[in-house]
Amino acid sequence: MSEEHVRSLREAIKISPDNLPLRMLLAEGLCGLGKYEDAEKEYTVALAMEPGNEKLQAGLANAFYQLGKYSHALVIVEDLVKRSQPPARALLIYARLLLNDGKLEKARQRYREAIASDSSLIDESFAERLGTGTGEPTVEKSSSVPEQRVRIGAEREDFDDDDVPEGAEFFEENAEKSTISFAEIGGMDEVKEQIRMKIIHPLKNPEIFKAYGKKTGGGILMYGPPGCGKTHLARATAGEIKARFIAVGINDVLDMWLGNSERNLHELFEQARRHTPCVVFFDEVDALAASRSDMRHSGARHIINQFLMELDGVKSSNEGVLILAATNAPWHLDSAFRRPGRFDRVIFVPPPDQSARAAILRILVKGKPIENLDFQHIASKTEKFSGADLMGVVDMAVERKLEHALKTGKSQPITTKDLEQSVKAVRPSTAEWFATARNYALYSNQGGAYDDIVKYLKL
Numbered sequence: 173m174s175e176e177h178v179r180s181l182r183e184a185i186k187i188s189p190d191n192l193p194l195r196m197l198l199a200e201g202l203c204g205l206g207k208y209e210d211a212e213k214e215y216t217v218a219l220a221m222e223p224g225n226e227k228l229q230a231g232l233a234n235a236f237y238q239l240g241k242y243s244h245a246l247v248i249v250e251d252l253v254k255r256s257q258p259p260a261r262a263l264l265i266y267a268r269l270l271l272n273d274g275k276l277e278k279a280r281q282r283y284r285e286a287i288a289s290d291s292s293l294i295d296e297s298f299a300e301r302l303g304t305g306t307g308e309p310t311v312e313k314s315s316s317v318p319e320q321r322v323r324i325g326a327e328r329e330d331f332d333d334d335d336v337p338e339g340a341e342f343f344e345e346n347a348e349k350s351t352i353s354f355a356e357i358g359g360m361d362e363v364k365e366q367i368r369m370k371i372i373h374p375l376k377n378p379e380i381f382k383a384y385g386k387k388t389g390g391g392i393l394m395y396g397p398p399g400c401g402k403t404h405l406a407r408a409t410a411g412e413i414k415a416r417f418i419a420v421g422i423n424d425v426l427d428m429w430l431g432n433s434e435r436n437l438h439e440l441f442e443q444a445r446r447h448t449p450c451v452v453f454f455d456e457v458d459a460l461a462a463s464r465s466d467m468r469h470s471g472a473r474h475i476i477n478q479f480l481m482e483l484d485g486v487k488s489s490n491e492g493v494l495i496l497a498a499t500n501a502p503w504h505l506d507s508a509f510r511r512p513g514r515f516d517r518v519i520f521v522p523p524p525d526q527s528a529r530a531a532i533l534r535i536l537v538k539g540k541p542i543e544n545l546d547f548q549h550i551a552s553k554t555e556k557f558s559g560a561d562l563m564g565v566v567d568m569a570v571e572r573k574l575e576h577a578l579k580t581g582k583s584q585p586i587t588t589k590d591l592e593q594s595v596k597a598v599r600p601s602t603a604e605w606f607a608t609a610r611n612y613a614l615y616s617n618q619g620g621a622y623d624d625i626v627k628y629l630k631l
Contacts, residue, residue, distance in 0.1 A: 175539065177201060192221050199231055204585070206538040206545075208238045226252060230261040237265050238547065240530055245269060253282070260290035264544075271302065272548060280304055295544055297588040350411035350451075357401065357408055360528065363519055367392060367409055370517045371494050375413050375449055391483060391495035391514055393457070395502040396521035397602035397609075399560030402498035403455060405521065409496060410451040418444060418452045422459045425475075434478040441482040441493070448492030457497035458504045476506055483514045500605065502621075503612050510621075520624035523558050523602050526551045532559050533591075536566040541573075543585035550591045556600045568594040 181198040188194060199214035215232035219225065229248050236245035246269055252262035263286035270279035280302050287294050354364050370392055374381040394402045403419070410417035420440060427433045437460075444450040454460065460479060481487075483495065497515060499505060509515050524532060530551035537545065554562060569590040577583045610629060613622040625631075 175205065178205065190221065192218055195221075196228060196231070199228075199235075203231070203235060203238070204541060204543075206238075206534070206540055206542050208235045208534070211235045212239065226255075226259050226262075230259045230265070233262060233265050237268065238534065238545065240527070240534070240547065242269060242272065258285075260286045260293055263289065264293050264295075267302075268298070268546065271298075276302065293544075295588065297549075297592055298544075298546065301549070350407045350415070350417045352404075352408050353411045354408050357404060357528075360401070360405065360521070360524070363394075363405065363521055366517060366519050367405070368412075371409060371451075371496075372412050375415075375492070375494075391497065392517045392519060393502070393505070393509070393515035394496065394498045394519050394521045395500070397523060397558060397605035398500050399558035399601060400521050400523050401559055402521050403453065404559075406451065406453040406496040406498070409494070413449055413451075413494075415449040415451050415494065416447055418450065420452060420454050422456060425460060431474075433475050437475065437478050437482060441490075442488065444493045445488055445490065449494065450492070451494045451496060454495070454497040456499060458499045458501050476508075480508055480514065483509075503616065518621070520628070522628055523556050523600070526555075529554055529557060529562060532562050533566070536563055537586060540566075540570065541583065541585040543587050545586065545591065546588045549588060550595065553592065553595050554600070556602050556606070557598075558600065558602055561598060561600050561602070564598050565591060565594040568597060 178198065178201050181194060181201060185191065185194050185198060195214055195218045199211045199218060202208070202211035202214060212232065212235040215228055215235055219228050219232065222228065229252060233245045233248040233252070236242075236248070245265060249262045249266040249269065252258050253266050263282050267279045267282035267286060270276075270282060283298065283302055283304065357364070374386055394405065396402065406419075407417055409415075418440070425433055425436045425440070427436060440452070444452050460475060483490070495515070498521075502518070510518060526548075530547040533545075533547045533550055550565075554565070557565070566586075569586050572590065572593075573584055573586060606625075606629065609622070609625050610631070613625040613629065613631060617623065617626065
């Protein structure tokens, strides 16, 4: 079903909201496009009209399963499979849940029952993991996955003209109203908590922090392999505190004329100070804050000195200005930036964990034609993959399907098998970064700067 068909069904339901077949068709179409959250809502409404409908119950269980709400799905299918003629779809979902729980024999039994009842449910990838098809069985034990939502990227929404003072061209062009929060980012709980303690809690509870002499402001430096969500975390931080967000790239600051780069940097901080609370995010900050001992030109040193002055708030208070920065190469950063009052909190942002990878995959396939994707299984096969790597996996699967459609004139949905094949062809981009990071963690870890890498790599 296409997006256009879904829109037509929605319009029809507006005219006839109590039409159960229409609503059921819409829910199934939404599942086919990977829009499981919307499908869950439609199935819930439909079940309120006809609570005992087994097809609707199985559809809702499938939506729950695809969203990682395994306990919700289990409640429904356990009831359905006890019936004299259980729906084949419910048996398949139950088999998937049993395998996730490590109950291989029971999973095999339920899968055989499902495909005996409805041969269209045959899933080669799942059969291989069960050992009922080609290949050896793979047992995957997993605990209940937290219900998480991840969003890739954020819509930009400029401020109204009267929100921006006259002469604030840079601020007007670059400031955003962040529309995301931590709730929409899977995993990274430890990173989020550190950001809360450094930035969010002081702003939301200023009196408590002032009692201990702590001001609202300061800086956090995030480091780690590329493509792991550092920029997304910064936007979500702004969203948590309803603050404006300015993303600063090297081109926004550096200028070929002597002195202009320092002026650009100063004006950027001044704009942020006039619009507090404001989160200023420096991506690839090592380009502006590289070690002065490695520099030959005095102009570059002047920029670093200006940057340090702005962070210190030498001439103006930075109260309410929250500085976040990201780098893939923390070892190139000038040590002066890590002193108290500057980037005094350094946070390692690792690749997403398994539950976060599953959530990212759900978002990446949203709106695409898919069929019974097992996100948890693919997530288990993509250890150390970044969010960008997972996007590459999905893009490769889509390209193969497009190529097939162009040759045959028939479009086919993306399956678990398709993603498995793509995973085999994509190498995690984080491997090269960790090879470099490992050397610094082992041989240049003065003061424990890279203890988080040591812990992550279990060195």
